[in-house]
Amino acid sequence: MSTAVVLMAYGSPERLADVPAYYADIRGGRPVKPEHLEDLVARYRRLGIEDSNPLNEITEATRAALEAELGLPVFTGMRHWQPRIADAAGRALAGGAEQVVGLVLAPHYSSLSIERYRAQHVDALDGRAELRFVERWGSDPGFVDLLAERVRLVFRKHEAAPHVVFTAHSLPARILEEGDPYRDELLETSRLVAARAGVEEWTFAFQSESPTGEPWLGPDILPHLNELAATDVRDVLLCPVGFVADHLEIRWDLDVEAADRARELGLRLDRIELPNADPAFVRVLAGLVRRAAAVPLNG
Incomplete structure (x- = not known):
């Protein structure tokens, strides 16, 4: 069975000019208070994020390293930015995946976080491939x-x-x-x-x-x-x-x-230093994917 991985993250604006659209996406149609947006822009500016975002570079490095470790195609899907979870699922399907492992770069389950990633992933696949979704891995x-x-x-x-x-x-x-x-x-x-x-x-x-x-x-x-x-x-x-x-x-x-x-x-x-794209962390992620691909998950 052909397998692909959709590696999901919250998402982050690529540059300072993207922050208003990014924040509007997070708000999901709810009103955006100007003072909250101004505060968010000021934080990114003070951190020196003007034309590129180091977090997105870390996510891509993690994706590429995981793909190399697994020998399987890995696609990044963001909940609140580009590329979207639906984009990643679509690329997996276009590549012929019959089984897709969904893994969120967040270790702990909540109905307000992980479950919403799952819902987007399920909708995007629309039954066209078997989904093996990793719900939690904080105790790995x-x-x-x-x-x-x-x-x-x-x-x-x-x-x-x-x-x-x-x-x-x-x-x-x-x-x-x-x-x-x-x-x-x-x-x-x-x-x-x-x-x-x-x-x-x-x-x-x-x-x-x-x-x-x-x-x-x-x-x-x-x-x-x-x-x-x-x-x-x-x-x-x-x-x-x-x-x-x-x-x-x-x-x-x-x-x-x-x-x-x-x-x-x-x-x-x-x-402490965060795991980011450290090879040891990538091996942890690879283990999660391998176990999910081998054994169907409930739900």
């Missing part, structure tokens, strides 16, 4: 080992082990009432990485809450840093478990906002 041993090694690398630079804060993108708190497993899966990954890395002192915080006017999952990383400083913690290591590349949420929310807050509090703040 290879992924856990990779993050644990990144933590240990930072620990080796310190005389005393820093307090580790695991982070992930927040989502509206209403998902808990709906039985969504997102928070539990994040905490499980955090526990596994901490155990594997020998971390004794750790906590978890969310980040990157959007201004929607409804409650979001907490605690948020900024007030959490305040709380840590109040308990005489002085060294903090951030370990994002919900991100696998240098997204805006990493480069701005952690490397700028959290770093600024840490300086105000007198904290020494460090962060």
